[in-house]
Amino acid sequence: MGSIIRILLVSINILLALFIFQNGFLLKRQEILSKSSCSDAHAQPGQTCWMKQQYQRVILILVDALRYDFLIPIDENTKKSKEEWYYRGQMKNIEKLVKSGNVSIGTLLADPPTTTLQRLKALTTGTLPTFIDAGDNFSPDAVISEDSFVYQAAQLGKNVTLLGDDTWLSLFPNQFSKTAAYDSFDINDLNTVDDKIAPILQDEMLNSNSSIIIAHFLGVDHCGHKFGPSHPVMADTLRKMDRIIGQTIETMKSDDHGMTSTGDHGGESENEIRAGILVHSKKHQIILPERPIHQIDIVPTISLLMGLPIPFSNLGTVITQLFTRDLWEIAVGMNYEQVKRFAETYAAQKNFGELHSHTIRDSNTMEEQLDTMSRIQTLLRVSWTQFDDAYINAGIFSLVEAIMFLITNEVMSLEWIIYRTGCGLLQAALLTDKTDSDGSARTLLLMTLAVSCLSSIISMCHKALQIRISIKSMLSAKVIGPILVIIHSISLFSNSYVVYEAQVVRYFLQSLVTLVFLEKLRSTALRPRKPFKLNFLWKFVNQDQNLIIFTLIMVGLRSEPIFHRCREEEVGCDTYYPSRQAGSLTRDAQVVRLLFALGSLAVANLSVFKYYGLRDTKSQIESNSKRSSETIRILSATSWLHIAIIVLHSVFASLTHDVSRANLSAHSLSVISLICAVLAWREGNSAICAHFLLMPVYILFGDGLIPAIIIFIAVSVLIAEFVSREFIASTIALLIPLGFYHLGHSPVISSIPWNAAFVGIPGGTALRVLPALFVLFHLNFSAISSIFVISSESESSQKMSAPNTAWTLTETLVLMTIRATLTCLVSSIHRRHLMVWKIFAPKFIFECILTIVFIFSANFFLIYRQFFGEKFKNSEAKINKLH
Template sequence: MKRLRVLWLLLWMCALYAVGIYLFVGGFLLVRLEVNRTSTCGDVLQPGEEPKDFCRVRPRFRRAVLLIVDALKIDFAWFDPNNAAPRAYENKLPVLEETVSSRPAHSRLYPFRADPPTTTMQRIKGFTTGSLPTFVDVGNNFASTAILEDNLIHQFGQVGKRVVFMGDDTWENLFPKKFHRSLPFPSFNVKDLHTVDNGILQHLYTTMVGDDWDVLVAHFLGVDHCGHRFGPDHPAMADKLTQMDGVIRSVMDRLQNDTLLVVMGDHGMTDTGDHGGESQKETDAAIFLYSPSPLFSAPPSQSEPDVVPQTDLVPTLALLLGVPIPYSSVGQVLLPVFPPHGQTEDAVGGLTQLEALWINAKQVNRFLETYSGMAKDIPAESLSQLKAEFSRLSSEYLATVRQGRPPSPQLAASLQAYLTSVRDTCRATWARFSPLKMAAGLAILAFACLTCFVLSELSLALIREDGPGLRAPVVAALMAGVCAAVGQLSARGYVEVAWCLAAAALSSELLFLWRARRFGTAAAEMNGPRASWLTPRRLLAPPLLVPLLRCASLLSDSYVIAEGRVVTFLVFSLALYIPIRLNWDGLLLPPSHDPLKAAGLLPSPALSPSTVRKESGTLLACLGLLVGSLYLSLSFHACREEQGTCQPSPFLSPLSRLQDNRLKNLHYVLSVLALGLWTYLLRRCLRHYGNLNSASGTVFAARWVLLLLSVCLALYWAVSATPEDSFRNLAELIGLAQLALPRVAFCLLGLGLSLIWLDPLTVFAKTRAAASARSASLPPPCYRASTGISPQAELHHLIPQIYQRMRRSLDDGEASGGVEADGRPAVEAYGLGTVYSAPLLLFCGLLGMGLLLLHPEAMALSFLLLLLEMGALLHIHASSTTLSGLHATCPGGFNVPWTPVVLWSLAATQFFHATGHLPTFPSIQWGAAFVGFPDGHTGTVLPASLVTLNTFASHILFSAGCPLLLFWPLVCEVRGSRAGRACGEEGEDAAMEMRLRENPQQFSSALLQLSTRYLFVLGAQVFASVCAAAILRRHLMVWKVFAPKLMFEASGFLVSSASLLIGVTLVLRVDVAVSRWFKRLIPDASR
């Protein structure tokens, strides 16, 4: 068989998908490294001889009130007295305009431009750290949402300012334990307009009058929720804004002279009240600055900025309140609030414009240097340009200060220009989707899906020599990649790998598709027109309708939130479809006694009524088992925060966290029972097919490693569940066991898996007439593929399946006559019938145990359900194959139809949820990284891979076990079904999986087809979630639902394809071993 060809094709397919995912994700998810340094008061930012402590200087303002009105769009804040018929949101905040016009030295109103993504959490991060948060801020701690970067709140705390917070509880998650006093209110319910606001208003004024605060942050949510619920143009919005107007007035009345008031929106909203995207309506909020003491040195003039970027708030507030600017801020101070040079006397203790700019520029430069040392995503030439600019400016500034002459206005302007260009560079790197890359990724993924589909349809032709090969596409890919690289080098001077990959992938896909099309038309000319692939009738048939529905469901946030149940629903529907379809074809019930048939006018049925009845019984029983495990698996789901009334499964918490001792014991006993049953079922299955007889490594693994592993697991659970204070004396021992047991289990797992890999044969050959069989004149050896070794087992089992190794073409008549005369085969081989599936089954079983180790103990029940469901699916597939007589019609028609493949891949997603996982970042089970490493790790590779294994456990198991779908109908084949069938000479004697060996070409093509079909279903899901992220990138839920879903779907696909490749490789490895075994047995008949 063409092993390498299958493997290369699959590898190529996976690489195409991976390139598509890489390109899209590179354009969609912007990654930024978090710099974990903080600014301190001792930072030497001022030029001068003695390093003076920055924080000692008396600040311009002692206190500040930060009123954040969520989604306060700039349109809401303008006041137009000439507007006779204002809309619901217009002219509702007259206080701002009144103050600005009556006290111009005290107040100013600016548009306040946020950076995308315009969602509240990202914005809070933005205007407290001063940086441009991306979707993924790679920091040290992925698990919590707390901000670890340097930020304003942290700096306030460092200098001893008491920060009082009230309002949106997002702040409490972002800054845990950072506030002097905190009054969070639930922000989750978008329909609730008043809870947060009324909660704030209850406490705001009393707090302000008191003296227990230095910085007061109040975050109102009513306007935002009103926008989401009713849209901006609604009377409720008018009420809400009027209420805010009153709030601002009352706060202004209570301000003291040393206090600064900032009223701001964190983002705007579209005309429908949504936000999250990058349109100007969403990004432009309002900012209003006010102080009872004069704040601005000059009345509004031409030099005022038109728009204030949101990042600028951070350095401005920091310098006004006398704290260091947070380390990774890229903002620029708001110049009008600082007095120009020479006016410092009347503004007490303030910095001049130039000083503020200098401090700011120096801090930004320091951050840029640190960041470019850590990451390489800022283009090198712009970085060097910025550096040169800074050194020029700094020498100029220092010269000015040293000589004591008044600075030139150009210096301030060029410092400002420097800061602006830094921010623009950073924004270009971090805060902008790259639509071109997204489109390229989408196109590559779409073509990859199509290629995968074509590949699965043409698998047989591809395995034969005459079909379109892989060489041309690969050569085309290489050439296109090199061309792209050369083109980039000549045009831009540097090479971006992503585009080379894109060119390579696209060209090879297109070339393959074109060749396949030409090949297809040529084949059609030869064989006559064949059924088209994508007719509506085929698309609406349930096996393709269900994945279509599944893909469509990824485009709606509600369905993604309810994904676990949606997938279960679909699996159930498709499983019910199988018997209904069989009944529709009249294959489920034994045919009734028809006078026509009795007279022999119609061909007699292929299966005897008793066989049909038995197979239907198996089918229905397995369907029951499947439905039962589907239903039970629902009770292992975790809950998303969007699901209000949902209760997470009690099995999800580790045993050590359970307080009730009886419950703990019950859970433990249940888990150990499930584990025992898992082991027993695997061994039982292997023994039933006679795979436990030989002395190979795999059999050793099945006999001992499996057992030891389960004992290890049970002991480890017991040890980790013991409460810490109960056995004081044994504390050391327990500690040691917690360290050693999982490591022993890992070692055993590694041993078992490598044994399976090295010595995968589970065949036991027993020579009957050892001496005589060697002589050449005697009949060639024949053997049985039987089950047990004991005579009892032989009796119990099916008729020993006699498999004649010599094909008739090799045999001469004399030799076959000899066999008949002898009457007994010379060699009996036990377990030959399941030689391919047994190692794979054992592999999955061992792997499942290893993955179970990484889960909470009670998940053993869920894993048992997984095994049962796998078995049920396999048996349903086998029975329906037998009933529909697919194998009877033609020998070697091993093709696996769509229905079981779709079921198999949906079951992977279903058990992703049923093992307590969710496609959200907070739900990742970080505890898995500490199994066997209770004291943490030094590197990041090992914990990351442990967490990946834990998260995608069901994907791994189902993908690695995917080739079982090909073997199971053969394993469960009914002897009688082929009796009397003249399907070809050679198929006659081969039994069970030996039929695969007899038809190596069909074996390869069926394996390829199965894998590509599986990859197609998975890839279609990835494509759908990529589409969802691309289309809905302005959706309210994009950063909460779609982007995490995309990340999980994409990484799930990568993990699945890798384990699918492992599974297929294992099968091919077994095939190599089987060939070698035959060669050893019959040297002359080697293939």
């Protein structure tokens, strides 16, 4: 019980330490809530508010995820690759309009993160998002409090109509005069939103008095999530959007103005940040510049075109080509005054001297004003990436102290319980009282941590003096395993090693398993042998079978590249069929992938019931044994029904796209699997119980990754049987990150498996907690399943008593925390690195999530083992006697 309390309290300290570091590293930009007003600028003669309204109406069509190369026309003689065939040259109406000179297209650059909420915020306020703002994309209560052109239009009594994505309603509550908004969460629904708002858009253009009409279409984005760009459905979706845009332009009256732009969501790749913009006006011909236009430039442009004040926090620059030439200087001048006013306010609040030096100088010509706005924008991009060094240092120091405490304090006394509780309370106080103006909570926490570290150092020195250190002891199993984990953690200081981490961690894990194999080989060679018998290697293969297990483990580890999901920076990397979207594959490839999954399930099912099911023995004469045997045989027969349902689900989800039947099959499998798992548990067979619990997991991951799960589970089971206790903690610490990559993940925001959120759940559901848990489970399956390695190892080893199991978990927790600590240190040191938000910050987030999930899983396992494990173990022992 003391070991459980010790691990539980230190786990709480580690969790709080990670959150303290996160609060210092991933800071949000502090918003200025001031609003622009008509009196802020020198209005044109005869005008009461800034600039004369140029158009009676602006129609803003947002086609979510429409990349620039989707939009541009191509020459008939241009050769298209097989992948480009479905998304290049599909928008014929736009092609005709461009050739006739009625419209102009250009490149629109989105500032990462390219999640939906951040893109809408930039498109309406003109502000730049920060990395941690991406987390708000999953908040149902996100509201834009800063100034925006939507707010300004409502303040001046102009009607604003919203059609499409319902995200706008949460961002701008009570600011639209008319809405026709629909749920945007269901990526399986490609047509409902677009088909419903298309006729409403036409009616609004003809009959409404709205000054601004916003139509947000989702079909292209949902199609990209489900099928990818290289698919016939994408071609159909693009042609439908082409018809809608063409009809919109035809319906526009002579004084209307139309604009379409897009935003994608995810990371910072070229395809994610380069969107397309199409502009049409019948007042005068517009030719957009060849240079890319920033999305935030739309904000001051729309504001001045509609005679609105530019939002106070805007950093965008007006697109002068949308104005007549005689208004260029006036538009740029008003934009300059607004940006300067915001910069002066920001510099005064933040004591930003360098920014103030740019605002005190007057810029009189249009060129000077554009140059000054560009400089101010550059400075603010840097300044908005803020860090709180005090929180960062406190978080890292707390993690270091927790590691040292776990290493040196094996016995949990009452004094240490009180200390750790107090330490946790101080950490919680620092998190909740973010102001901490006098720094008292932080100072007291640091003093407490320093005392603990000093105690740990004294304890380590005392133990070191009592231990005779030799070369042999330094190369022992207990030392080499942790050294490999630490070397892997240190390698994360290099961005290249982060990018190619899958190969690095696979190399270290293979080295560790090879070391275990050599240890077993050496111990076998030292056994006394009778003369004239077969050599020890032949005996080793036939009797111990360690060579076979070693080979199987190495083959399983080497299979990771088959399921590896490449990231943009990995040169020469190919993502193979198992990790690709099912919709992006040909029908033949989908069938082959499904057959491969079926074969893997069949082999796994046969193996489980052969090696873990009851066998016919003489001891089964007893009635109780016969009943157990009959139950296992029934479960064995039922298992094939599970496999059939999994195959049917894949057919419905990937081949026929029948969402309702796919959901029904997922629900049916979940219920049947739970019943069978309970029956197996009552019979005391944990392996078969786990086998049935895995059945819904196969559906969650999809048919492509079913072989990956089976291989990973098989490798984990073999490692539990093969690796000795001295190596088990280091092996798990390396197996968790390798499993992350093996199961088709990558530490990139855009690679989050959103498809898992819709397995068995209707997309329009108001309950978002369950989909979020599905995504987290998908991402962290390796951390959760690693606990079963310790469980299996403890059950297979007579020496693995409850204290030994707790100590193994403690060793693993230490190694996981070391890697998390070094990841925090890497992020802190590289916080001004060019690749911090593209490589190091995502790595920090995913590593911390893996560590947190492991901590929760480990504590749950210990508590379960303490209160329920003994009863279950006794039940299982009776069954094992029958083997």
